Amino acid sequence: MTTGTTSTGVRARVRAELTAEIKAVARRHLAEHGSAALSLRAVAREVGMVSSAVYRYFPSRDDLLTALIIDAYDAVGAAAEVADAGRRRRDLHGRWLAVCRAVREWARANPQEYALIYGSPVPGYRAPQDTIGPASRVSFVLLGIMVDGSASAAMGPAVGGAPAHTGGASLQVSAALRADLAGLRELGAPGVSDTVLLRGLQVWTQLFGAISFELFGHLHGIVHDYDAFFDVQMRRAGDLLISGH
Amino acid sequence: MTTGTTSTGVRARVRAELTAEIKAVARRHLAEHGSAALSLRAVAREVGMVSSAVYRYFPSRDDLLTALIIDAYDAVGAAAEVADAGRRRRDLHGRWLAVCRAVREWARANPQEYALIYGSPVPGYRAPQDTIGPASRVSFVLLGIMVDGSASAAMGPAVGGAPAHTGGASLQVSAALRADLAGLRELGAPGVSDTVLLRGLQVWTQLFGAISFELFGHLHGIVHDYDAFFDVQMRRAGDLLISGH
DNA sequence: ACGAAGACGAGAGCAGTGCTCTCGTTTCGG
DNA sequence: CCGAAACGAGAGCACTGCTCTCGTCTTCGT
Numbered sequence: 001m002t003t004g005t006t007s008t009g010v011r012a013r014v015r016a017e018l019t020a021e022i023k024a025v026a027r028r029h030l031a032e033h034g035s036a037a038l039s040l041r042a043v044a045r046e047v048g049m050v051s052s053a054v055y056r057y058f059p060s061r062d063d064l065l066t067a068l069i070i071d072a073y074d075a076v077g078a079a080a081e082v083a084d085a086g087r088r089r090r091d092l093h094g095r096w097l098a099v100c101r102a103v104r105e106w107a108r109a110n111p112q113e114y115a116l117i118y119g120s121p122v123p124g125y126r127a128p129q130d131t132i133g134p135a136s137r138v139s140f141v142l143l144g145i146m147v148d149g150s151a152s153a154a155m156g157p158a159v160g161g162a163p164a165h166t167g168g169a170s171l172q173v174s175a176a177l178r179a180d181l182a183g184l185r186e187l188g189a190p191g192v193s194d195t196v197l198l199r200g201l202q203v204w205t206q207l208f209g210a211i212s213f214e215l216f217g218h219l220h221g222i223v224h225d226y227d228a229f230f231d232v233q234m235r236r237a238g239d240l241l242i243s244g245h
Numbered sequence: 246m247t248t249g250t251t252s253t254g255v256r257a258r259v260r261a262e263l264t265a266e267i268k269a270v271a272r273r274h275l276a277e278h279g280s281a282a283l284s285l286r287a288v289a290r291e292v293g294m295v296s297s298a299v300y301r302y303f304p305s306r307d308d309l310l311t312a313l314i315i316d317a318y319d320a321v322g323a324a325a326e327v328a329d330a331g332r333r334r335r336d337l338h339g340r341w342l343a344v345c346r347a348v349r350e351w352a353r354a355n356p357q358e359y360a361l362i363y364g365s366p367v368p369g370y371r372a373p374q375d376t377i378g379p380a381s382r383v384s385f386v387l388l389g390i391m392v393d394g395s396a397s398a399a400m401g402p403a404v405g406g407a408p409a410h411t412g413g414a415s416l417q418v419s420a421a422l423r424a425d426l427a428g429l430r431e432l433g434a435p436g437v438s439d440t441v442l443l444r445g446l447q448v449w450t451q452l453f454g455a456i457s458f459e460l461f462g463h464l465h466g467i468v469h470d471y472d473a474f475f476d477v478q479m480r481r482a483g484d485l486l487i488s489g490h
Numbered sequence: 491a492c493g494a495a496g497a498c499g500a501g502a503g504c505a506g507t508g509c510t511c512t513c514g515t516t517t518c519g520g
Numbered sequence: 521c522c523g524a525a526a527c528g529a530g531a532g533c534a535c536t537g538c539t540c541t542c543g544t545c546t547t548c549g550t
Binding site (some may be wrong): 012035036098114115118119120121127132135139172173176177179180183184195198199201202205206207208209210212213217218220221222223225226227229232233237240244245 | 251314361364366417422425429443444447452454455457458465467468470473474481
């Protein structure tokens with residue numbers, strides 16, 4: 001019995017396991033006491049290590065939080081993806097609403113994790129490179145809806161991809177912003193017009209604005225039927241996104 | 246010279262001054278290092294007191310933060326009010342856009358204070374009773390625009406105050422939500438229809454959603470011309486609010 | 491006008507934090 | 521097989537919020 005380990009040695013395996021366990025305990029502490037109260041020493045205590053040992057796995061408290069942030073982005077992204085996939089592709093309204101509800105449900109089930117990623121960044125904010133991938137999963141789901149709608153011409157007015165004339169006489173879009181939209185289109189929204197992209201960004205901010213307001217207490221005393229409020233708001237947003245209202 | 250003090254004794258006056266000074270220093274620390282790093286001891290050090298003395302003025306760090314929160318709400322509320330008052334009353338679009346820009350400008354000038362009030366609440370959130378007044382100032386400005394628009398019939402479709410039939414066949418609104426809207430109308434939006442109120446709530450969440458996304462970095466790498474983006478988004482939101490698009 | 495009562499500031503102290511450094515032990519790889 | 525690297529434990533530093541005590545000073549009722 002030289003080394004019964006698989007390709008990776010036993011050391012690497014227990015390291016992966018311990019890393020996961022630390023993260024799991026930290027996630028529980030986060031859910032129970034909030035990100036501000038997340039104590040590296042406390043999770044170390046619960047894992048059965050001394051605090052300094054944790055630093056072998058996460059070089060700092062911020063890095064632990066970053067790992068939790070990435071997981072949170074992945075979780076909400078996955079929720080959005082399965083909700084989107086659960087609808088017929090042509091059912092744009094249904095897809096939009098399903099994604100909205102899935103994101104909100106995830107947020108309500110994991111409020112502290114939601115606050116971690118969509119609340120105020122803890123310090124002067126810094127988004128490590130490895131967060132932007134997971135962070136954009138929800139956005140890509142949304143772009144997917146716009147792409148499918150634009151391809152089938154089911155999307156409201158101004159479906160043409162040409163950014164030359166911006167729809168009617170309604171709005172002037174600066175060259176810089178038009179370039180941003182072009183970049184977005186190239187990134188994952190081929191064939192989606194500027195107008196539709198702008199509508200998408202509009203409902204995007206509205207989706208997370210509504211969830212944040214609800215979770216952070218800004219609707220307290222104003223709205224009581226949160227479910228109905230969210231539904232009607234997102235339905236309206238869906239109309240705006242797809243039909244142009 | 247018995248006591249040259251005015252009505253309030255000298256004690257009360259220096260207490261008020263010291264309270265203000267502590268708050269001012271704390272606000273500076275907040276702006277420079279963020280709410281998480283706000284240290285009562287550091288503030289005390291700079292004011293020239295020992296840490297325990299500060300507790301004579303603010304019973305805990307949270308109470309200090311609450312005081313800053315109230316001030317922040319008041320500041321952004323005042324900014325919105327002067328912006329609103331700077332426009333002709335009948336210029337609904339102008340008022341809306343001016344308020345949006347004022348809020349955003351304040352937020353960009355005081356990002357940490359914005360994060361304090363519109364970001365994630367630090368613990369499991371609790372809104373002390375004395376914050377809800379200042380917190381609602383911006384909302385009341387918005388309601389004012391809707392009231393004026395509804396009164397002059399300048400607001401889009403479904404201006405009638407009757408909540409019986411909800412505009413067209415577009416949306417079903419639950420009884421509970423209709424009651425919420427009625428409460429809102431009674432609170433400060435007389436004569437504003439359900440439909441318009443819903444539109445108002447929609448653009449309200451969109452306004453703060455857009456600002457939060459910008460300040461919290463969620464538009465990073467996607468939008469570069471923040472000014473133009475915000476303007477076009479809020480213009481679109483204004484169309485939705487006033488014209489019903 | 492005075493003396494009790496309360497407000498106040500300073501200091502020490504407690505429990506907790508993030509993080510660093512050192513020091514034996516264990517595992518891995520050449 | 522043995523040097524090198526990874527690891528866990530422990531001590532320690534500087535810092536935090538908060539409490540308690542103890543003299544001093546203002547205020548207010550008598």
